[in-house]
Amino acid sequence: MEKENEKNIKAPLGMKDIFPEERQLWGEMEKAAREEFELSGYYEIRTPVFEDTRLFVRSIGETTDIVEKEMYTFGDTAESTITLRPENTAPVMRAYLEYELYKTKKFQKFYYIGPMFRKERPQAGRLRQFHQIGIEAIGSYDPLLDVETIKIATRVYDRLELSGYEVKINSIGCEKCRPGFRKVLKEELSKYKDDLCELCKIRLDRNVFRVLDCKQKKCKEICKNVSSIEEHICNDCSGHFKTVKNTLKDIELEFKIDPHLVRGLDYYTKTVYEITHPSMGARDTICAGGRYDNLISDIGGPPTGAVGFAAGMEASMIAILNTRKKEREKDTSQLAPDAYIVSIGNETRNYCFKLLNTLRQSGISVDMDYECRSTKAQMRTANKLNSRFTIVIGPDELEKGVIKLKDMQTGDEKLAEDANEIVQVVKRNK
RNA sequence: GUGGGCGUAGCUCAGUUGGUUAGAGCAUCAGACUGUGGCUCUGAGGGUCGGGGGUUCGAAUCCCCUCGCUCACCCCA
Numbered sequence A: 001m002e003k004e005n006e007k008n009i010k011a012p013l014g015m016k017d018i019f020p021e022e023r024q025l026w027g028e029m030e031k032a033a034r035e036e037f038e039l040s041g042y043y044e045i046r047t048p049v050f051e052d053t054r055l056f057v058r059s060i061g062e063t064t065d066i067v068e069k070e071m072y073t074f075g076d077t078a079e080s081t082i083t084l085r086p087e088n089t090a091p092v093m094r095a096y097l098e099y100e101l102y103k104t105k106k107f108q109k110f111y112y113i114g115p116m117f118r119k120e121r122p123q124a125g126r127l128r129q130f131h132q133i134g135i136e137a138i139g140s141y142d143p144l145l146d147v148e149t150i151k152i153a154t155r156v157y158d159r160l161e162l163s164g165y166e167v168k169i170n171s172i173g174c175e176k177c178r179p180g181f182r183k184v185l186k187e188e189l190s191k192y193k194d195d196l197c198e199l200c201k202i203r204l205d206r207n208v209f210r211v212l213d214c215k216q217k218k219c220k221e222i223c224k225n226v227s228s229i230e231e232h233i234c235n236d237c238s239g240h241f242k243t244v245k246n247t248l249k250d251i252e253l254e255f256k257i258d259p260h261l262v263r264g265l266d267y268y269t270k271t272v273y274e275i276t277h278p279s280m281g282a283r284d285t286i287c288a289g290g291r292y293d294n295l296i297s298d299i300g301g302p303p304t305g306a307v308g309f310a311a312g313m314e315a316s317m318i319a320i321l322n323t324r325k326k327e328r329e330k331d332t333s334q335l336a337p338d339a340y341i342v343s344i345g346n347e348t349r350n351y352c353f354k355l356l357n358t359l360r361q362s363g364i365s366v367d368m369d370y371e372c373r374s375t376k377a378q379m380r381t382a383n384k385l386n387s388r389f390t391i392v393i394g395p396d397e398l399e400k401g402v403i404k405l406k407d408m409q410t411g412d413e414k415l416a417e418d419a420n421e422i423v424q425v426v427k428r429n430k
Numbered sequence B: 001g002u003g004g005g006c007g008u009a010g011c012u013c014a015g016u017u018g019g020u021u022a023g024a025g026c027a028u029c030a031g032a033c034u035g036u037g038g039c040u041c042u043g044a045g046g047g048u049c050g051g052g053g054g055u056u057c058g059a060a061u062c063c064c065c066u067c068g069c070u071c072a073c074c075c076c077a
Helices: A002-006 A020-039 A053-060 A065-069 A089-098 A143-159 A178-190 A198-206 A208-213 A217-224 A235-250 A313-323 A326-330 A346-361 A375-384 A395-400 A419-428
Strands: A050-052 A073-075 A081-084 A108-117 A129-138 A166-171 A269-276 A285-291 A306-312 A339-343 A366-368 A389-393 A403-407 A413-416
Touching (some): A020 A108, A020 A129, A020 A143, A020 A313, A050 A053, A050 A089, A053 A065, A053 A089, A089 A108, A089 A129, A129 A313, A143 A166, A143 A235, A143 A285, A143 A306, A166 A235, A178 A198, A178 A208, A198 A208, A208 A217, A235 A269, A269 A306, A285 A313, A339 A346, A339 A375, A346 A395, A346 A419, A389 A395, A403 A419, A413 A419
Parallel strands (some): A339 A366, A339 A389
Antiparallel strands (some): A050 A081, A073 A081, A108 A129, A129 A306, A166 A269, A269 A285, A389 A403, A403 A413
8 A cells, every 4th residue: 555655646548648849730730720710710619628418418318438437527516527638529519509699600610629538548540639620610510621620631731741531421311210220231231240340239139330440350341242331321411412522623632432330329311421540559540520410400409511620630640650751750840048147256156147047038038057067068069959040148248248159060250249149140040 | 347468777679408796779868179050080978677575606597476568358539
């Protein structure tokens, strides 16, 4: 027991610290996403990380794994519990409903960025606290919006120089035609029941559609003999799907129809899509989305069409790093200060500190030594920080009232009259 | 929740059939005519070999348990 207590405290399982070097890529992703989203009229909404547990139970589906065993749920009041959001579509819909946005402006576009939580075993690109970037277009059934969201996702990835990703789409029907297809599928698959894997035998009753994306060879073979969703969806869904496909072609967006693409969350209807990347491990989806025309009515609102996607930031990042050149990873130029002040002798330190603040005031990023180290050590630090300039202040400079400026690229040194002159030179070289 | 793999210095790893004070590279720090970086050279610090128990004269090495990480499954971004 005592030994347990002596152990160093670590970050909780499946939760990661992000340090400055790698955070740069996070910033890049966020910037690319925000700019693309806003270019298309999507604006940021921030919802709480906690929600009433019932929101997720109703929207995601009571029998899904997420709700059954992966949610972080805590007691709130005596009667209610709150849950750390496992995804953000339901919270955004909740906000839309709660503020009755549909009354004043039915059609709205939002985007969000932030942490999500699912209590599962961590794996490559899959953590307990992970981050998603997503968009939601609420208040329309227009298939053009399905295409718009897909296009936006690809534009963000293009901007981040991710190559080789694949867009897969499918239609899973609506509440009218899905039950019929579910029944047919179950009947057809039951004929092969003995050959299905153990898991699929269970899925047969629990969630037939999941059999379609089983990875077992035998199950895959069997699925080839089964009729596809496309043959069974209603005219409305079929027409919608056709428009989506044709529009994607019109705007020359490459995609593949994947009849086995099934989503795990209950609220999806009609169009579902996924963006995958081959460089990943077994889990290759970096972005997934689709239409969810029943979600708002499921949680108590008026019938409202909606479509959107969520991209996993950690997963996307792995894909991006896999395709980028290695030099870019090491690029620390963003973290380098414009100048580093080397102070020689203790009596110069106060003067240096004043200069430091003057320069910062003028927009120059600058730092100095706080460990009273030798001149050589301070120079080494300036070099390691990749600082463009070094400012050297010793007793000589102090006495003459000048500032020595060294260009670390050329090695040239010169004397400046005052801080303002330093600012000019440094800014010229930015 | 289920299965596989792996835990030796801050990092990447060596470590022979069990055999003295456990090593290297990189990184860190310090020096090389004391006011100047990168390159080179020299040196230093840093490890209860994940933890606990067992076998043995002797364990990083063999056995058991445990914890951690990781990959995969279920499921999902």
